[in-house]
Amino acid sequence: MISKTIAELIYYAEKHLYLLDSDKIYFTNILLHFFGANEPYEGEIDKVRIESMEVPDEIVSEIFEHCLLSGDDEKEAERKADFALGIVSPLPSLVNGAFEEFKKNDPATALQFLKSLGTSNYYFQKTKVERNKDWTMTFEDGPNITLSINLSKPEKNNKDIAKLLTTASTNYPKCALCVENIGFYGDDKHAARMTIRYVPLDLAGERWYLQYSPYGYFRNHCICFKEDHIPMKVERKTFDRLLSFVEQFPSFFMGSNSDLPIVGGSILNHEHFQGGSPVLPLFASKDKEVIFTSKSGTKVAKVDSFTNTLRISGKDKEEIMDLGEKILNAWRIYDNEELGILHETDGNRHNTVTSYAIKNGEEYQLIIVLRCNITNEKYPDGVFHAHPEYHAIKKEGIGLIECAGEFVLPARLERQIKEVEESVNLSKEEYLKKYPDMSLFEDMINAMKENPSLDAGSYIGQVCRNILRNVAVFKDDEKGQQAYDAFLKEALK
Numbered sequence: 001m002i003s004k005t006i007a008e009l010i011y012y013a014e015k016h017l018y019l020l021d022s023d024k025i026y027f028t029n030i031l032l033h034f035f036g037a038n039e040p041y042e043g044e045i046d047k048v049r050i051e052s053m054e055v056p057d058e059i060v061s062e063i064f065e066h067c068l069l070s071g072d073d074e075k076e077a078e079r080k081a082d083f084a085l086g087i088v089s090p091l092p093s094l095v096n097g098a099f100e101e102f103k104k105n106d107p108a109t110a111l112q113f114l115k116s117l118g119t120s121n122y123y124f125q126k127t128k129v130e131r132n133k134d135w136t137m138t139f140e141d142g143p144n145i146t147l148s149i150n151l152s153k154p155e156k157n158n159k160d161i162a163k164l165l166t167t168a169s170t171n172y173p174k175c176a177l178c179v180e181n182i183g184f185y186g187d188d189k190h191a192a193r194m195t196i197r198y199v200p201l202d203l204a205g206e207r208w209y210l211q212y213s214p215y216g217y218f219r220n221h222c223i224c225f226k227e228d229h230i231p232m233k234v235e236r237k238t239f240d241r242l243l244s245f246v247e248q249f250p251s252f253f254m255g256s257n258s259d260l261p262i263v264g265g266s267i268l269n270h271e272h273f274q275g276g277s278p279v280l281p282l283f284a285s286k287d288k289e290v291i292f293t294s295k296s297g298t299k300v301a302k303v304d305s306f307t308n309t310l311r312i313s314g315k316d317k318e319e320i321m322d323l324g325e326k327i328l329n330a331w332r333i334y335d336n337e338e339l340g341i342l343h344e345t346d347g348n349r350h351n352t353v354t355s356y357a358i359k360n361g362e363e364y365q366l367i368i369v370l371r372c373n374i375t376n377e378k379y380p381d382g383v384f385h386a387h388p389e390y391h392a393i394k395k396e397g398i399g400l401i402e403c404a405g406e407f408v409l410p411a412r413l414e415r416q417i418k419e420v421e422e423s424v425n426l427s428k429e430e431y432l433k434k435y436p437d438m439s440l441f442e443d444m445i446n447a448m449k450e451n452p453s454l455d456a457g458s459y460i461g462q463v464c465r466n467i468l469r470n471v472a473v474f475k476d477d478e479k480g481q482q483a484y485d486a487f488l489k490e491a492l493k
């Protein structure tokens with residue numbers, strides 16, 4: 001009975017979402033009307049059970065079932081559940097005020113407040129995210145890689161992402177990151193966002209907002225986005241904003257994808273960053289070689305990684321930005337035909353960077369990964385992108401999360417790994433007949449047949465390391481490293 005579910009939801013909101021007693025009747029009536037019920041439930045509800053709930057999953061599934069039985073499709077049922085949880089959540093103005101108050105005392109508490117609100121109101125679907133399969137690979141020749149099969153996120157492809165950049169958006173909201181998403185009911189093209197709450201931030205003198213990611217790719221995965229819907233552009237100001245974030249919230253890192261397709265993130269048409277608790281493998285990776293030290297002690301070092309990663313560290317933010325800008329500007333116009341790096345072809349720019357900021361005590365770190373999105377006949381999806389033999393594992397753009405050693409893998413792999421494991425004991429004819437898409441996994445099946453101690457997780461971990469090697473613009477060989485050193489010398493002179 002939906003009126004009983006509404007009574008449970010109102011009680012849940014009172015206990016977990018700051019709903020005030022004086023607002024209960026008001027929200028009960030809104031929900032009764034919305035779900036087509038005539039009067040409130042007068043019977044008992046299990047208050048003890050509701051008080052002990054950490055997440056509202058049971059209430060959400062009751063609403064969902066009701067909607068399906070009333071003839072809604074699954075998408076509409078999800079939107080209605082999102083509406084119900086969103087309407088009983090605190091108003092954005094109250095969330096902003098509380099966040100500011102917490103931040104004055106302890107920024108980490110403010111971040112935790114926003115995260116737990118999003119968990120309690122079903123914006124961040126904790127139960128789903130906890131079903132993700134995670135594992136870590138250690139390597140002798142470089143840093144760890146952590147892997148996660150993300151069961152809640154749709155797989156995207158680079159061509160669609162590039163298209164998004166050039167299509168004039170006539171829809172409302174313009175994109176998934178625009179400020180107008182808050183309280184949006186959702187439709188075929190846009191996700192329901194009744195439950196989202198973001199808070200305003202000042203980043204280097206500009207208005208930005210902070211929200212958590214609904215998908216949670218890693219611990220405390222959050223997103224910062226600019227107030228205006230303008231395309232990603234990596235420049236000195238980018239480093240300034242990233243450092244400004246970690247200055248205010250030193251317990252989190254903040255990173256920026258590059259501003260070009262293939263080597264960027266999935267949303268290029270709205271300036272945004274991603275951050276979280278600094279647990280990603282790259283941040284724990286040591287400096288391999290210090291290549292520059294300023295008079296005041298700011299250092300530039302090559303980081304031990306499978307890509308071309310530099311760490312600029314010191315206490316002087318301005319000097320860090322100066323050095324970051326020097327490297328960026330030199331890289332933007334760098335050409336090396338022999339290595340296949342061309343900064344521009346047919347008016348299209350190719351060279352860019354992925355960047356991150358971290359605060360470690362008094363010290364700031366700006367981490368820069370050199371990227372190039374050039375394509376050719378052999379590699380139409382990108383020369384410095386995952387090569388075709390690895391696309392069955394990962395085809396999407398290698399963005400800031402993967403460059404930091406955390407691979408978010410598509411949900412389909414959960415099923416495909418089981419099929420691979422079964423196929424190892426079958427002949428090629430047998431497994432292709434049973435699972436046609438195993439033709440994409442022949443290398444993996446053969447490798448596991450040849451080496452019975454190789455498990456699927458390790459094989460995939462090695463593929464991810466090879467993908468990072470594909471991403472490296474200066475390869476780990478003599479020619480590549482000589483060119484890398486020459487580039488850095490020129491950039492920092």
Ligand SMILES: [Zn+2]
Pocket residue numbers: 174175176177178179228229230269270
């Ligand atoms: Zn936007």
